[in-house]
Amino acid sequence: MKKLKIFFILPICILISCNEDEGEIDYADLGANVILKTSSISNLDENHTMEFSIITADDVIVTDMAVTKGANTVNANVSAETATFNSSLLGTLIGNEEDGIDINVVSTLSNGNPYSKDFTVKITKALSLEKGLDAIIYDTAVEDTLIFEASTKSAVIDNISLEWKKGKEGTYAPTTPLGSPLNVDGDTIIFTNFTDTSYGYNLAVKDTLYYRFIATSGTLTDSLETYIPIISQTFDTSSKVILSSDLTKNKLNLDTATFYTDTNNEDAEIKFKSPTGFEKEGTTDIDFVKVGDLSGESEYYNTIDKLFAEKDLLIAQRLYDAGTKETEVTDATNGDLYIYKITRDVTEYGMIKIGDVVSTNGGTSLTELNIEFGEAEIK
Template identity: 85%
Template sequence: MKKLKIFFILPICVLISCNEDEGEIDYADLGANIVLNTSSISNLDENHTMEFSIITADDVTVTDMEVAIGTTTVNASLSGDTATFNSSLFGTLNRFKVDDPETSQDESKEKISSVEANTISTLSNGNPYSKDFTVKITKALSLEKGLDAIIYNTTVEDTLIFKASTKSAIIDNISLEWKKGKEGIYAPTTPLGSALNVNGDEIIFSNFTDASYGYNLTVKDTLYYRFIATSGTLTDSFETYIPIVSQTFESSNKVTLSSDLTKNKLNLGTATFYTDSNTDEAEIKFKSPTGFETEGTTDIDFVKVGDLSGESEYFNTIDKLFAEKDLLIAQRLYDTGTKETEVTDATNGDLYIYKITRDVTEYGMIKIGDVVSTNGGTSLTEINIEFGEAEIK
């Protein structure tokens, strides 16, 4: 057993220090303390050696120790200043698994359960010694980096990283299954083209389309993945889901384009107005009677959005299309539409797709709101617009 021989006060301090969290026994009076070294194991570690450190005063030894869960007990093996027992005492650890895809990625990653047990020891000084302890049970599989979404048809990479970790259990292999939506049926998949690394791996999504991996998933669908780790006859699984989203512009600006020559020109990139005399910084300007046109040499043109009834339910009206801010739909409508460099008669509810090239090419939408004309000595027309844009990557 470990002996504390420095001076009398030290063993008291050492023995008391472990008593703060327990609040049950004054270990200095007993002359011994037991500290759990194995504080957590995975749900595949059903045959792991659990270890305690034994700390005693000079004249005290631990002669016997039992570990109990409820009415089930086992004898711990004593060797010097350590005691060990096998985690098989805890029974089936997979009963603690967390496998709820409706739980957020971060919550699933951190969620754990635990086993409550206690030790019953015989001390050479005749004092009884019982101490409770807790072992956390974690999943062998977890996400190192989750994905909030996969962006459809973009060259920008989205990476999902999972890891596998046990105390001593050997993971034989990790397989992966996929399905479309919550109600789908799982099927095997090998997105990397080879077996997954048993310690963890990363799956990179790039240029994801309905043809990718044979999934036939498009915008508004949800990809479900289920990872399965096998260790002998034991398995652990982890499920995650990833919505498929389109490329969009993140925010929009609401402004008023006016026939007032002190503010009749607009830079769409900065949402800044300029006077009619400014010929350098504006990109569009007011056009009589109720429209707008290209300013100067700006590389921009417009396509008016027509009937959308043939689109999906998410884009079958102008309001829905603008609310979704879907640039891939906008690009398609632009490519198939009639390009104009001027609009003379915009009315409330109209929607225009524009393509503009500065250092890069961006697509955007201009939605027409109220159009107000007044005659207070000088005729004034104001067009309320909401617009936004972004580069398609």
């Protein structure tokens, strides 16, 4: 057995041992310490060999060890510097993942002293997510990846199945998104170009996909549920600016939200158009579609305010494709919304929402068009 150093202070022999649970040092004239080496097991490990490490003084050995959980006690198998018992003593492990399971160990020492110590066995789920997903982006070539893992101490996982449902109130049904059984050690599910036809789920933007992984080991099962909202492609931020008839700042670069003078013919992309509008500047590859009646859209997009708040580029693209393209707008009014398509190095879609239109006459007639706009590439 491992031996502890003995410190002689006057005539008293004291053994110094470490309390793992509280991170403190206990001083006890016992001559031994026991450490739980198997401090955690999975909730499927109901038949696993649990091991203690025994440390003693030179003249002390552990002759017997009793392990108790609740009303049940077993004698551990003591051999030199280790002692073992079977995790079946712990009973049902599933459901004890949060608090763990408390046990008490009483060791009989050769010096006649009993040594009692409490431990908590940590219970972990066999299934876990290595990489979760905050959302699945609808109809994009950019990959969204979900990775799960399965791990036990010694329990054999026979298989892992997967179920899905639409929304919290849906009903789970089997699914095989990989087209083959899942790997019992864990697997990766990649979502790309996800639409309402993917995997037969019939999920659209604003729906939520629920997945439930089920690991089976003999008669035992562990499950793991995760849910993933389906979201659209959007532009992240918008800019609020004032497009003015003032020739010192009547041109605007939409990419940088920077204003330019009327004499600048290189940097701007749109410019003010009398009486209350805007138009393409120079050779900019841009055109606009005015958004009309949205009452036929879903509840999330059936008003201009809702559509702009959602910043949904897929809806914007559909409305643009179905609309009449113009390169100039002459009579924009408060509350109007325009979809635009612009090509620089890449093609992007955006929205321009019209706010207050203010005209003043202070010696020089001046019109200011308050707009809010944002754009992004559809990937």
